[in-house]
Amino acid sequence: MTCRHTLSLLDDFLDGSLPDSDVIALNRHLDQCESCRQEIHQAKAVKENLEKLPAQEPGEEYFEEASRLILARTGHLNRIENARSFPAYDKSAAYQLSEAKTAFLRSAVSFIIALFVLSSAVYIDTQAPGQLTENQRPQSKLYVSVDLTELQNADNEIIVTVAEQNKIARGMLLMGPPGSLGRGPTLNQILQSLE
Amino acid sequence: MIKPVPEPGAGKPDSTEPSKLNPGSKELDSNGLATDKVDTKTLVSRFVEGNDQAFAELIARFRRRIYGIASRILGNHLDADEVVQETFVRIYKRRKELQKISYFSTFLTRVATNYSIDLLRKRKNSSSVGDDTTSLPGDIQLDLARKVETPGQVLDNKRTMDRIRGALEKLPPKQKATIVLHDVEGYTKEEIASIFDCPQATVRSNLHIARAKLRKILKSRL
Structure with a gap:
């Protein structure tokens, strides 16, 4: 087995997935090759230390707070999604009802005002003296003087x-x-x- | 589409800690069972149906695992915190997709790892990777300090781990994520291939290159 071949088997050897026959051949090579032995030793040390690499432990309080923040954010998203999903409901239930009420009130007020104006005109007409004929109407002229x-x-x-x-x-x-x-x-x- | 592989982290069972969002009252499901006794698949189904308590329980069950992966890839608390929050918010936004996936854990790890890699690339570009302990709040640093057994031991361990972390920092994001998932978190190559949605050969190659680089960086320093 060459050094190059040995190093190509290094990963499987470290992961314990190298077939027994290859392990025997690799060990035989390591017995004779100081350079490869050093390489394997180094690789094992790195892997062992990586396995021991501690994760930060921010404590239970942090995880509870993080969960609360996530739920607050997703709750907000949920409300936005619901508002987008049911615009028809919002419009029919609240918005459309108030629109209809306003339109009805406006129509009623307009109708009452129009009725009042009409009845006032009729009342004034009935109170006035009799109709004047064409000849009885006062004849007047408008004089405009302009110096041009x-x-x-x-x-x-x-x-x-x-x-x-x-x-x-x-x-x-x-x-x-x-x-x-x-x-x-x-x-x-x-x-x-x-x- | 996520390939049907065994649930990642089989050797590292999900945290079974009960949800502490409502301390003192254990939430019960429709069958009267505590939610922390319900399996992940059932919880995911309920979450997809709109059950917020199921989502809260999923967060409680997986938050430590996501934090662990993120903090090891990114190397600081603030970024890990961002990954934890963003991962679950993204999962919530994409909850309709959960009906199609085989393993929630794989999907979750994929979202978290990809976000961590993106964040790492962004941080590398702006060269502002923080120190892992200085970025923790003061009380948390104190908690870590309380775990000290003897000053000599801690110093040796700290030096070694600092060297390992320093060497990890020099790896490209994808290689770093691969070696963290495989050698630190204990995921198999098959699981990592599923997480990254790539062939196993790519994972083997990334792992091989990452290990070789680490050996070169750490040569005669361990």
Whole structure:
């Protein structure tokens, strides 16, 4: 048996799983080879010391505390899982019921307010004097006076002052609804038509 | 899928310590039996069904074993504590898978060992492996000190064990885990192959290389 072969059998020898015939051959080699003997001695010493390597002993108190922490963490996980597993239950049992109640209350309040407004209108109408005919209605006119002469021939100039802006705004009231600025006739045309 | 191998640590029976989460009151199962008398397989079935007491009992039964493996691989209390907690939390998250596995202990050891190796790689990268006793809380260090018999004996043993630990620290994580599981914890090569989900030849190879490295590091120092 060579040294190389001996070392290849070392692990099985240490673990006690080497066949008897190989053990005999290995021992025969060890008797003659100091180097391999040293190697085997060293390997045995390492293995024996590894077997004796003490585990830390943190005490029973530590293990109880660790268990409590694990159970607290898994309990928290369990609650999260349950909340995710049963969203329909949560919604139907609590959430949906409160939603329905709120919607019903809103509808009832709206209906009562609408009824009150309607009955008030009917009441006021019954209390008022008789209906007026077209001829009996008072005829009134709204006069709006705006001085636009200052803006004559100034269509293409930049509007700068507040006074100018106010005058244009008042002119808009005469010309049409808000937003029609620039879409209707020009200022000159308006002024000419007014004259 | 975990291969059907004998329950690891057969030579090291599970801790039979009763759960002390509720001191003074021994929990009874549906048949009126104390939970610490119930076999692991039954406890696992109950745990999968949602029985929290069964889970508490499984923790109590395996926590020391997981702590032992982790503390030997990682070499310090804080990391071992992290492994213990994280292993059981991961088991809880993956409890549905437990219905398919043959041996709870193998599954548990696999989760713990893999997490320890990951943590060891992380620690090696950040080079912040702590000292094994200095990282223990003060009262625990005192407990360890009380086990001293004679100063000379302790000094010799401590030096030897420090050398062994120092040499173990120099091994790559997987080789370290393999030698810890085999030579320290007493797992067989078949069990380790099942834990790492690899061929036995890989385990034999890792073990052979790890032992050779340890011999080289510790040459003429033991």
